Amino acid sequence: MLKRIFTIFAALIFGACFASELSLRDYDEFKIPAGYHIPIMSLQEFSTAYTEEGEPLNFVTTNDIYLFDKNVLPSGSKLKGYIEKKNEPVRGTNAAMKVFINKMYLPDGYEIPIKAYIYSANDNKIGGELTAPLSYRRVPHYQRWTMFRAYGVLQYVPGEQRKMGQHVTISSGANLTMVLVEPINMTHTVIN
Numbered sequence: 001m002l003k004r005i006f007t008i009f010a011a012l013i014f015g016a017c018f019a020s021e022l023s024l025r026d027y028d029e030f031k032i033p034a035g036y037h038i039p040i041m042s043l044q045e046f047s048t049a050y051t052e053e054g055e056p057l058n059f060v061t062t063n064d065i066y067l068f069d070k071n072v073l074p075s076g077s078k079l080k081g082y083i084e085k086k087n088e089p090v091r092g093t094n095a096a097m098k099v100f101i102n103k104m105y106l107p108d109g110y111e112i113p114i115k116a117y118i119y120s121a122n123d124n125k126i127g128g129e130l131t132a133p134l135s136y137r138r139v140p141h142y143q144r145w146t147m148f149r150a151y152g153v154l155q156y157v158p159g160e161q162r163k164m165g166q167h168v169t170i171s172s173g174a175n176l177t178m179v180l181v182e183p184i185n186m187t188h189t190v191i192n
Helices: 002-017
Strands: 030-032 037-042 056-061 065-067 070-073 078-087 096-105 111-118 136-146 149-158 175-180 184-186
Antiparallel strands (some): 037 175, 096 111
16 A cells, blocks of 8 residues: 555656646747847937037837747837947048947837947948049040051040048938847847
8 A cells, every 4th residue: 555655656756847847928038149130210310520429329120020929129119329430531532430239228118238230331331432533534445456547435534533522421210220249138028
């Protein structure tokens, strides 16, 4: 009798040890990977002409970001950033700036630190393009030789000097893209 009770008790303990985990609320950590592009919109106008380095800038996300079936980053999340580096315009090159985004606020007010830049194909630098030539010069371009004669045309090629660069301005309401430098570890999701 004691042997049967012991085996039943051992079977219950063994079954409890290998039973599935309790079904708790979903508090898993979600990771939005580095290099992920998130569409955002500028809430204010800023420029290399009148915005200083370190001055706060405001943005908002325009789309919901889903990981699997969870909406981990809802649209309407506010972002804060600043101009990290600014280059003034010079002769031959337009002005340029790098905008760094360091804080994200979910719609319920929860703050998440992030590391991201406004995306640009030029190493995330907005602006910095080569300006147009100041003058052109005429150069003969020979197309073919026939019976000891050269047939050609005059072609205009850019001169040595370039025009003065222009300031870069991002208007309020401009659609931009944010690229993550480091992954975002999301432990908080907004429940509607």
